Structures are given as structure tokens and as C-alpha cells.
Amino acid sequence: MLSKAKLKYIKSLQLKKYRKEEQRFIVEGARSVAELLDSDFQITMLAATPDFLHQQVKRLAKRDMETIESSEQQLAAAGSLETNESAIAVVQMKPNEPPRLPANEFTLVLDDIRDPGNLGTIIRTADWYGIYNIIASGETADVYNPKTIGASMGSFLRVRLFYTVLTDYLRDAPKLYGTFLKGTDVHTIPFAKEGFIVIGNESNGISAAVEGLIHERIMIPRYGAAESLNAGVAAAVVLDNLRRSKK
Amino acid sequence: MLSKAKLKYIKSLQLKKYRKEEQRFIVEGARSVAELLDSDFQITMLAATPDFLHQQVKRLAKRDMETIESSEQQLAAAGSLETNESAIAVVQMKPNEPPRLPANEFTLVLDDIRDPGNLGTIIRTADWYGIYNIIASGETADVYNPKTIGASMGSFLRVRLFYTVLTDYLRDAPKLYGTFLKGTDVHTIPFAKEGFIVIGNESNGISAAVEGLIHERIMIPRYGAAESLNAGVAAAVVLDNLRRSKK
Numbered sequence: 001m002l003s004k005a006k007l008k009y010i011k012s013l014q015l016k017k018y019r020k021e022e023q024r025f026i027v028e029g030a031r032s033v034a035e036l037l038d039s040d041f042q043i044t045m046l047a048a049t050p051d052f053l054h055q056q057v058k059r060l061a062k063r064d065m066e067t068i069e070s071s072e073q074q075l076a077a078a079g080s081l082e083t084n085e086s087a088i089a090v091v092q093m094k095p096n097e098p099p100r101l102p103a104n105e106f107t108l109v110l111d112d113i114r115d116p117g118n119l120g121t122i123i124r125t126a127d128w129y130g131i132y133n134i135i136a137s138g139e140t141a142d143v144y145n146p147k148t149i150g151a152s153m154g155s156f157l158r159v160r161l162f163y164t165v166l167t168d169y170l171r172d173a174p175k176l177y178g179t180f181l182k183g184t185d186v187h188t189i190p191f192a193k194e195g196f197i198v199i200g201n202e203s204n205g206i207s208a209a210v211e212g213l214i215h216e217r218i219m220i221p222r223y224g225a226a227e228s229l230n231a232g233v234a235a236a237v238v239l240d241n242l243r244r245s246k247k
Numbered sequence: 248m249l250s251k252a253k254l255k256y257i258k259s260l261q262l263k264k265y266r267k268e269e270q271r272f273i274v275e276g277a278r279s280v281a282e283l284l285d286s287d288f289q290i291t292m293l294a295a296t297p298d299f300l301h302q303q304v305k306r307l308a309k310r311d312m313e314t315i316e317s318s319e320q321q322l323a324a325a326g327s328l329e330t331n332e333s334a335i336a337v338v339q340m341k342p343n344e345p346p347r348l349p350a351n352e353f354t355l356v357l358d359d360i361r362d363p364g365n366l367g368t369i370i371r372t373a374d375w376y377g378i379y380n381i382i383a384s385g386e387t388a389d390v391y392n393p394k395t396i397g398a399s400m401g402s403f404l405r406v407r408l409f410y411t412v413l414t415d416y417l418r419d420a421p422k423l424y425g426t427f428l429k430g431t432d433v434h435t436i437p438f439a440k441e442g443f444i445v446i447g448n449e450s451n452g453i454s455a456a457v458e459g460l461i462h463e464r465i466m467i468p469r470y471g472a473a474e475s476l477n478a479g480v481a482a483a484v485v486l487d488n489l490r491r492s493k494k
Contacts, residue, residue, distance in 0.1 A: 129469075151477075230368045
């Protein structure tokens with residue numbers, strides 16, 4: 001059974017302040033936790049229903065961690081999800097060490113994506129399109145926010161996200177694309193072999209400082225009247241066109 | 248000033264039950280309300296800050312409705328947004344009369360899109376790609392939910408959404424595409440001149456009953472490891488490829 005102290009500890013990790021202090025975060029829901037068990041993330045605690053523990057007995061045998069049998073009610077109280085709670089894991093963060101990129105690949109750059117759900121959707125989309133590194137500004141939502149982890153649908157396990165000062169990091173980038181309302185048509189642009197693609201903030205787009213570093217402005221053609229696209233949607237359309245252009 | 252009774256009335260419209268009874272919904276935020284004033288929607292009440300009323304004096308002159316000068320605090324109390332409240336309008340719903348379609352155009356079909364934010368994003372995306380009719384199952388989220396209206400970023404003013412029984416409505420559809428994990432590659436499919444494109448539920452995809460009516464299964468090629476795409480992202484990628492294919 002989950003003690004009051006442990007329940008309180010898990011709940012505290014819903015807040016960025018405590019996640020940062022502890023360098024730990026939570027992963028919730030049967031599906032995400034099952035995938036997590038197969039990953040190289042270090043799990044420090046697992047609270048789950050007897051059913052879940054029974055189903056995952058093989059995966060659990062390979063893991064050394066504190067395992068606490070809990071009721072659905074307890075898990076619902078500890079977690080952030082409204083429904084479907086059968087497992088919550090406390091997980092060690094990985095170090096935030098942005099690698100030198102790119103090397104024959106494309107990297108997504110997020111310039112202040114503020115909404116945790118949007119961020120999770122972008123991580124999931126990156127995973128779909130085989131983009132495994134994301135570089136994000138310090139003002140971007142926290143990748144370890146339970147909403148981001150949830151919306152990523154397990155893709156946070158495969159896609160690494162690093163926070164850094166974009167203007168420093170991108171200064172010597174070989175090829176830097178940015179999405180704007182005006183630019184080269186994403187349907188016809190000949191994408192380079194490798195590079196960075198910057199997605200701007202939900203309301204304000206790409207910041208002036210980062211805009212100054214962009215080599216090529218790209219735009220998604222509009223056929224109707226909306227003023228803009230959702231940032232996650234824009235990222236997906238650009239990545240789809242990138243992959244399509246290389247067929 | 249907003250009376251307690253009116254504040255309570257506006258708040259009640261955050262709930263579907265009262266929206267349905269009243270056949271009214273709320274539109275919040277300076278930008279959306281300004282666009283609303285230019286539309287053909289019937290506004291029955293407008294509560295706004297003196298600043299907003301002053302800025303919109305020309306648009307307001309063309310409208311006949313109850314206008315209530317309010318403080319930001321009052322508007323924040325009445326609305327569903329956390330920030331940036333300077334106007335809330337109470338608006339008459341339009342009749343739910345699904346038209347006979349298509350006629351040289353494409354129509355989006357939503358088979359149980361449950362998340363109000365996803366729904367709003369899809370409406371915004373449809374507006375970007377010039378899709379002005381959406382047919383939705385009865386289990387799809389409420390288009391008049393404040394979260395949907397908010398996420399649509401004003402596009403609900405241009406895109407009409409109708410609820411109906413999909414299996415009845417689509418029975419005689421001339422060309423019905425559905426998005427699946429397996430099917431014809433959306434990058435290379437020769438889309439017809441007109442038709443319907445069905446987007447399935449966030450967790451379960453397209454329902455068996457609707458699947459039985461689909462003429463052509465389409466899929467978005469995957470280059471990585473994610474199991475699926477967010478429903479709103481999938482809709483956007485399909486619409487982008489549809490428009491691109493007609494260039």
C-alpha cells in the first residue's frame with residue numbers, strides 16, 4: 001500500500017519545482033509505464049495495481065526498484081490523470097547535455113513552445129517522423145510535466161529533448177530553417193541533407209534573436225482563411241513534407 | 248456592471264446542458280470577440296471592458312444587442328480563460344442541419360473526436376486548408392465547448408460543423424476516404440475531385456460501422472517508432488497532402 005508520505009512525494013512531482021530538486025518525474029498509465037519498463041530510463045519507484053504487476057511480471061524481473069502494490073483509488077489520488085490509473089512510476093531524469101548536431105539528420109528546435117500538451121504532441125510527432133533530437137529554449141514547457149509525458153504517448157522514451165540558449169547553440173548551425181507565414185513553399189523547397197527546423201511560440205512565432213540566425217524561411221501554404229496553424233500542427237506538416245521530399 | 252444573475256448565466260454556458268437548453272454559447276477574448284462582431288452570428292449579450300468597447304466602437308455600431316461594461320476581474324470570474332479577459336459574448340447557436348455534400352469540395356468527417364481542444368485545433372486547421380464543412384458523430388466533443396471555441400482561434404466563425412448519425416449520412420457518399428495505420432500512401436494517392444475524409448477517435452480510430460463504408464483507406468507513412476499520430480495532427484497532414492496533390 002502507498003504510505004501517505006509516498007503518496008505525497010509522488011504528488012509533489014507534478015510540480016516543476018520538486019521535479020527539479022529531485023531530478024525525478026512521474027510516468028502514469030498502464031501503457032506508458034509498460035513501455036518505460038523496456039527503456040533505459042532508471043525507475044526508482046513503481047506503484048501499481050496487482051493486475052498490472054501480474055501482467056508485467058517478466059519486465060519487472062529485469063528491474064531493480066521499489067515496487068508498491070496499490071489500489072486504483074490510491075493511484076488516482078497520487079497521479080494527475082482523471083481515469084485509467086493502474087500504474088505510476090517515479091523516474092530519474094537524464095542529464096541535459098545538448099549534443100553537437102546535426103550529423104546527417106534533422107533536428108527540431110522549439111523556440112518557446114509554452115503549452116505542455118503541445119510539447120507532448122510535438123514529441124510524439126517527431127518520433128513518428130524519425131526525429132530523435134529536439135533542442136528547446138529555456139522558456140519552452142517542461143518535458144517532464146505530466147501533461148507533456150502523457151501527450152507524448154510514450155515517445156519521450158525515444159526522443160531526447162535538451163534545453164539550452166538557442167542563440168548560442170544555433171550560432172554555427174550549418175542549415176537553419178524557420179517556419180513563418182511568408183517564405184519558401186514547404187511543398188516545393190529542396191530540403192538539405194541535414195539541418196535544424198525552428199518552430200516558434202504559439203502566439204508570437206519565432207523570437208527576433210533566433211530569427212536573425214535563420215538561413216531559410218519556410219511557409220506552409222494556406223488555402224483558406226485561418227490566420228495561423230497550431231504550433232504542433234505546423235511542426236507535423238513541415239516534417240511530413242521533409243520526409244516526403246526525400247522519397 | 249455585470250449583475251450576479253448575468254454572471255451566473257454566462258458561467259452556466261460553460262456547461263453543455265445549459266448551452267443546449269438555451270441554444271447559446273460563449274465566445275471569450277478580445278481577438279475572438281472582435282472577429283465575432285464581423286460575422287453573421289447573432290450576439291445576444293456582450294460584456295467587455297471600457298477599453299474593448301472603445302476600440303470596437305465601429306463594429307458595435309452595426310450590432311443591436313445588450314452591452315455591459317465590465318471590469319477585467321468580473322470577466323475573469325464569468326469566463327473560462329485564465330488570462331487576458333477583456334470581452335465575453337453570449338451567442339446564438341446556428342441550426343444543426345447537415346447539408347447534402349460534397350459538391351466539388353472536400354468535407355472532413357469526425358468519428359468520435361472526444362477532446363474539445365483537439366476539436367478546436369481541427370476546426371482551425373480545416374479553415375487554413377479551405378475546408379468549410381465538418382460532419383461529426385454525436386459522440387464528438389461539443390463544438391460550443393469554450394475550449395473548442397478557444398482552440399479554434401476564431402475559425403468556428405467560418406467552418407460549419409454539423410452533428411449527425413455518420414452511418415446514415417455517409418451511406419451514399421460518392422467517395423469516402425478514411426485514415427488508418429495501413430492503406431494507400433497519402434503522399435502518392437491520386438485524390439478524387441471531391442469527397443469525404445474520415446478522422447477516427449483519439450484512442451480507437453474509426454469505428455467498425457463507419458469503416459464498413461470507407462472506399463479508400465489512406466495512411467500517413469511513418470519514418471520512426473511512434474505507434475500513432477494525434478488525431479488533429481493526422482487531419483492536418485492529410486489535408487496538406489490533399490491540397491498539395493491538386494497543385
